[in-house]
Amino acid sequence: MAYTPQKPPLPETTEQLKARIPFWGVDLDPADRPSVPKLQWQEDLSGAHWEVPDQQPERHGPRERSIEHASITPVFGTAQPLHGVSGAIRRHAYARFSEARLAHWLLLIAGDRVEATGAHLRSFATLRPDNPVTETGVLAEAGAHPVASRRGRVDARHQTIDPVLVAGPWVAGAAVTWLGLRRVVRAVRR
Amino acid sequence: MRAMVYRGPYKLRVEEKDLPTIEHPNDAIVRVTLAAICGSDLHLYHGLMPDTRIGHTFGHEFIGVVEQVGPSVENLQVGDRVMVPFNIFCGTCWFCARGLYSNCHNVNPNATAVGGIYGYSHTTGGYDGGQAEYVRVPFADVGPVRIPDWMSDEDAVLLTDAVPTGYFGAQLGEIVEGDVVVVFGAGIVGLVAARSAWLMGAGRVIVVDHLEYRLETARSWAKAETFNFAEYDDIVVEMKKTTGHLGADVAIDAVGAEADGNLLMHLSGVKFKLQGGSPIALNWAIDSVRKGGTVSVVGAYGPIPNMVKFGDALNKGLTLRMNQTPVKRQWPRLFEHVRNGHLTPSELVTHRFPLEHVAEGYHVFSAKLDGVIKPLVVPGAA
Numbered sequence: 299m300a301y302t303p304q305k306p307p308l309p310e311t312t313e314q315l316k317a318r319i320p321f322w323g324v325d326l327d328p329a330d331r332p333s334v335p336k337l338q339w340q341e342d343l344s345g346a347h348w349e350v351p352d353q354q355p356e357r358h359g360p361r362e363r364s365i366e367h368a369s370i371t372p373v374f375g376t377a378q379p380l381h382g383v384s385g386a387i388r389r390h391a392y393a394r395f396s397e398a399r400l401a402h403w404l405l406l407i408a409g410d411r412v413e414a415t416g417a418h419l420r421s422f423a424t425l426r427p428d429n430p431v432t433e434t435g436v437l438a439e440a441g442a443h444p445v446a447s448r449r450g451r452v453d454a455r456h457q458t459i460d461p462v463l464v465a466g467p468w469v470a471g472a473a474v475t476w477l478g479l480r481r482v483v484r485a486v487r488r
Numbered sequence: 489m490r491a492m493v494y495r496g497p498y499k500l501r502v503e504e505k506d507l508p509t510i511e512h513p514n515d516a517i518v519r520v521t522l523a524a525i526c527g528s529d530l531h532l533y534h535g536l537m538p539d540t541r542i543g544h545t546f547g548h549e550f551i552g553v554v555e556q557v558g559p560s561v562e563n564l565q566v567g568d569r570v571m572v573p574f575n576i577f578c579g580t581c582w583f584c585a586r587g588l589y590s591n592c593h594n595v596n597p598n599a600t601a602v603g604g605i606y607g608y609s610h611t612t613g614g615y616d617g618g619q620a621e622y623v624r625v626p627f628a629d630v631g632p633v634r635i636p637d638w639m640s641d642e643d644a645v646l647l648t649d650a651v652p653t654g655y656f657g658a659q660l661g662e663i664v665e666g667d668v669v670v671v672f673g674a675g676i677v678g679l680v681a682a683r684s685a686w687l688m689g690a691g692r693v694i695v696v697d698h699l700e701y702r703l704e705t706a707r708s709w710a711k712a713e714t715f716n717f718a719e720y721d722d723i724v725v726e727m728k729k730t731t732g733h734l735g736a737d738v739a740i741d742a743v744g745a746e747a748d749g750n751l752l753m754h755l756s757g758v759k760f761k762l763q764g765g766s767p768i769a770l771n772w773a774i775d776s777v778r779k780g781g782t783v784s785v786v787g788a789y790g791p792i793p794n795m796v797k798f799g800d801a802l803n804k805g806l807t808l809r810m811n812q813t814p815v816k817r818q819w820p821r822l823f824e825h826v827r828n829g830h831l832t833p834s835e836l837v838t839h840r841f842p843l844e845h846v847a848e849g850y851h852v853f854s855a856k857l858d859g860v861i862k863p864l865v866v867p868g869a870a
Binding site: 301305306308309310312315318319321322323324325326328330331332333334336337338339340343344345346347348349350351352354355357361362363364366367370371372373374375376377378384388392397400403404406407409410413414417418421428429430432433434435436437438439441442443444447448450451452453455456457459460463464 | 496513514535539541543545560578585587593594596597598600613615627630631659662665684687688691700718732751790792816817818819820821829830
């Protein structure tokens with residue numbers, strides 16, 4: 299079969315489409331589409347009444363920033379300031395590597411895992427320790443048709459990995475704790 | 489206040505947190521009345537986004553009532569009912585002045601490659617999000633807009649991200665009359681992209697997913713043809729067969745980082761974080777579109793490199809278009825579409841979770857249980 303200049307015929311004519319879909323073509327003219335062209339001077343500056351925004355003060359010490367920025371931005375989030383070992387890892391990622399370097403992102407992910415581990419451990423010394431049952435939301439399974447919802451799905455084969463990924467570190471942590479305690483108890487008995 | 493907080497991959501809970509404060513003269517504090525969980529929140533939940541800190545409150549889709557304003561705020565007043573775009577932006581940097589609100593250079597010290605986003609890790613600026621009772625809204629004169637009286641809360645919250653992103657996906661496709669448009673992903677973004685493709689004059693709209701209940705919605709709500717990729721050995725070949733072996737004129741990736749469909753990509757990209765997510769939907773888009781066609785990407789990916797079939801994109805002479813959506817730029821036209829009934833986003837809301845049960849909401853959405861398409865989060869509804 300040779301290919302020809304014509305596009306294969308569409309299953310419906312424009313008239314048929316208009317009859318089936320009442321809103322067909324209301325934005326056919328690109329002029330009606332809000333982001334065409336991509337770069338378009340915004341005369342109202344979206345409500346801004348400044349050209350140089352005020353600078354937000356740094357209340358939590360020097361704020362980490364990408365070294366691709368000239369300086370700290372006028373506005374920034376203050377949600378979770380850096381702290382501890384994870385904070386040191388993240389600060390190094392920001393201070394040493396640009397966003398172009400894989401090391402920047404891998405260090406940030408390492409910081410995430412270090413912080414999560416520390417937070418879990420610290421939670422056991424509080425009145426509200428981490429609870430993998432309530433915090434994973436799996437209790438919702440009971441009312442959410444867990445079997446019917448998964449029947450025949452192509453992703454079912456890797457969903458079985460999720461419990462291993464979530465529970466694995468907890469099981470490993472419990473095993474290490476138990477082995478450690480057993481060793482201590484045996485040493486004391488001797 | 490009560491707020492959802494991240495406790496590590498796959499784990500979150502609701503905690504008592506300090507009320508947000510005015511940190512900058514143009515800040516506002518908004519009392520959240522309705523929020524939503526976005527598919528991209530699942531990337532944070534699964535630990536895919538670097539620098540997601542313990543205690544972070546997610547949520548970039550929310551509406552609420554202005555509770556407090558900073559001294560330089562002129563355009564909003566306490567008591568205003570507002571919808572807040574997921575982008576945090578200044579309005580006056582080089583990018584904002586030209587309408588690229590999602591690429592603002594003045595709000596994210598942590599990265600230059602992405603703008604500011606509420607509740608989306610420190611990689612997007614370190615702002616807590618709206619799955620909470622209160623949230624800090626920077627540049628309150630620039631981003632938020634009073635919700636029109638005629639607009640429902642559900643439509644308003646969906647207009648803060650999901651609907652503009654779907655519409656923007658179609659727009660990036662540069663659709664001309666009669667184009668064959670294939671949309672990968674039948675989540676709310678893909679559904680809106682498919683319906684928006686008709687608005688822009690598509691001649692044929694095809695939606696690809698593996699969840700039959702979502703494909704049913706693609707047929708009924710988005711009025712599209714559907715293909716369940718699980719029923720075919722190779723969905724790219726099916727796309728070629730159904731387009732006279734030319735390929736679609738436009739392909740839209742409305743899936744992003746957590747795509748299913750290829751076990752190796754899913755395991756390496758999603759489970760073991762060796763890529764910035766699984767790029768299989770993007771690769772299918774590249775391979776399904778015709779030579780010289782356009783691939784539009786609105787599915788979200790992380791900053792770590794992906795195994796994208798760039799050689800095919802080059803050799804086929806494709807136009808690749810993508811961005812985080814500059815939400816506020818879409819609003820005037822989208823308000824008209826919602827008011828005229830051309831887009832009916834609230835029909836896609838399937839679940840409402842009280843804030844106190846947000847962990848269950850994430851699990852149901854993540855595991856795609858109970859026919860979920862779009863879950864909302866209601867503060868104070870426990």
